[in-house]
Amino acid sequence: MNRYSLTFQSRRYNPEAIAQYFRYRPWRVLWRAIKIIWLFAGFVLGLKWDDWLNQEWKNREKRATQLREILTRLGPTFIKVGQALSTRPDLVRKDFLEELIKLQDQLPPFDNAIAFNIIETELERSIEEIYSEISPEPLAAASLGQVYRARLHTGEEVAVKVQRPNLLPTITLDLYLMRWMAAWLSPWLPLNLGHNLTLIVDEFGYKLFEEIDYLNEGRNAEKFATNFRDDPSVKVPAIYWRYTNMRVLTLEWINGFKLNDTERIKAAGLETDTLIEIGVTAGLRQLLEYGFFHADPHPGNLFAMPDGRMAYIDFGMMDQMEENTKETLVSAVVHLINKDYIELAKDFVKLGFLTPETDIVPIIPALESVLGDVIGESVQDFNFKTITDKFSELMYDYPFRIPAKFALIIRSLVTQEGLALSLNPNFKIVEVAYPYIARRLLTGESPEMRRRLIEVLFKDGKFQWQRLENMIAIARSDDNFDLLPTAQLGLQFLLSEEGQFLRRQVLIALTEDDRLHTEEVRRLWNLVKDDLKPSRLFNVALGALTELSTDGVAALLPSFATLAAFQERE
Template identity: 45%
Template structure:
């Protein structure tokens, strides 16, 4: 059931193009096959519900919905344009342009991608590209799709990903994409935070919030199983962490507990496993978390979304105790991510002229974080008490820890510019402080 029939090179506006033409008569064939699949699923549904805890008919419906979406090339064109918008300022990612005037529901005309197969390390090296650097580019692009944009490529197999000769990673075939809501993105980040804090009870609750468990399900039996999976990963060392081993253990939970993987997350898991497989093909010793952790650290420290400040606070406090070492590690990891991505890491040792339109971040932009931190300290009595206790834990002033943190950040912060930003924000901060103070006075009366 392959709805896409022809991929040929042509010319449009003096540029090479990729023409995608739908196979004639494919639609009734797909409807027929989906009907047969669903009929079979109806016979197996009782067994599926009893043994696997999932509705076989619903699985076929979800699969069919995604497959039928791929028949509408106008939808795929919109997906490509959304990806173009998301990565417009990213100098490491290439998304093909769509020629709307030549495209329709059954024909899609795109910019031609002249790249190298992403699973051919020798060809990548022959172009003077750094394989580890290219993997860093790919993992960063995947994490941005999942945790930043909430729109990610659902079928990133080796035929849909290429290494460009200028070091960029290129994606094609956007018929199968999935969307995560802002809430789901935040819950995923919560799950990372809870994993860091080894808070397995909250990790189990994250499963409910993400739809893996029905609302009201007793999560207490699942907590020890999650702890065993994560502790086993920690014992082997996070540098050796891989999704395939973790998902294999997670599959056991699906059999033992009433867990059902929502369709959007089955795409996420498949996408991550496929991309991890590409990474291991290029570099068998590739360490996924060595790229992922610096990205997450930078995201927690610099993301403009104020909701992430709460997650940052959760990371920095454990059992009411401020984790100075964890803050230092976050800063070091975030600086590492910025340093790596300030220029395309795939171009190490290769001299190439960068496009004048490329704008890259060379320092940690902590402006929003510092401003929000100052606001929270002044307005939120609970946070203020926690931070003051952190500075005076064990009956001593933690001056040295503050000095160590400052040394890590002194080359990242432009003090005069920061002072100007704080001064601009002062009226709104003063208003919030007055409102907080008046509310506390009124509550006491």
């Protein structure tokens, strides 16, 4: 092992240590920089030449192919950058986008002899000792490694992922150059773009270093599997730790179809809309429930299985959201639904899209202008691509910036939506996402969710009957949603000490403006009466009451009296 490997054998990204290392090795930096500049200079001159000769349209496919080939020649780091750009139609023109998508799983493999030598060196056993059979050629080649199909001596069919040779030195040097370039460019860019350019490179570096540690990927897969252990629609391959190391990963083989292979999916008799619902719901659960999400959900990493399940593979690029970030995200959704742009602007400050010292007053009208039609009558047209496009407009006029962590979240959301649209071009993400959020708010399984529900139901101190009706109607649009457990949880919350405020507000809402709001109650009853059959309703109420104190029951008696009077009138 040479001194370079020893320097970075921890495989943890440390920009200061990397900078110190290359400060005393300028020849390596210079040679790599010359190669990068030479390739991109030729590409830029080609674009300019097309412009001068009015041949942009004629040569657009040629230039797109040229860009993909340049990124491929420059190696893993630049391929990963290209993959990230391939999910950003708001930043990259369509012809380039179509070529960059090929970087996801159409890359040249490296020599089999080298791959098998890496397996034997890392696992300290011969190929024959480890596997009873292995494919003579890789079945897939990606930016960081390639995959073989094999069988263990115990009979299990497995995928064997082998890392590309000389990977760590290459990406370390490239990240050093990218960071240097980001620091140099930042002062020349608008504040909102240049402010955190170095932080974005660092975030990319941290994730890339995590991705080349296959032990870390195995741990990520098991954590992801634990989160979805009760979800029969999501499949995560098992890890075979005995045959896994930092550069070799052996995992369960997944039989299925890539999500963008619509012909084979339909030929297998699978419902594309069901797959979309599984994918979108799983994505929302990752973000809003667990905070641990798959940051690279491109078509090569998601498979539709013959039994209707969706399988996730490749857990190298994952990220974790803090609890307060999850709560603030839900708050932002609530404030967007409520069209409360003052609070929404404050959420953007908390999330890091605006700095704490930013004057939000002039930004509020801009938010209302840009986002005002996203929620409301046009809610069925809502999509994440629309949001990113709208914000790209705002970023040039106001000091918005994309926090490094949110670059991955946005990439994940936009990519999943793109996959859904490839299965069904008429798909509207709100058809799945909004019922999911409504169910989570109505269920109120945590104090945070209950607080967000109260924020939705009350505005300026007044109960919003229409919002509750809309939320119940939207939640019930999911055939699997059962209102009874939600009603039981709601009743328990109302009777609890924590529900004292809501209890008081509901009583006020029933009698505000000096009238009994029987019409609003009637509409709600008509909406839910098919689900709340008397026998089931009695059992739910009894179950809730048995867990509560006498004082708690007494506190709700006025509400029961009101409801009873209403039902007598029916």
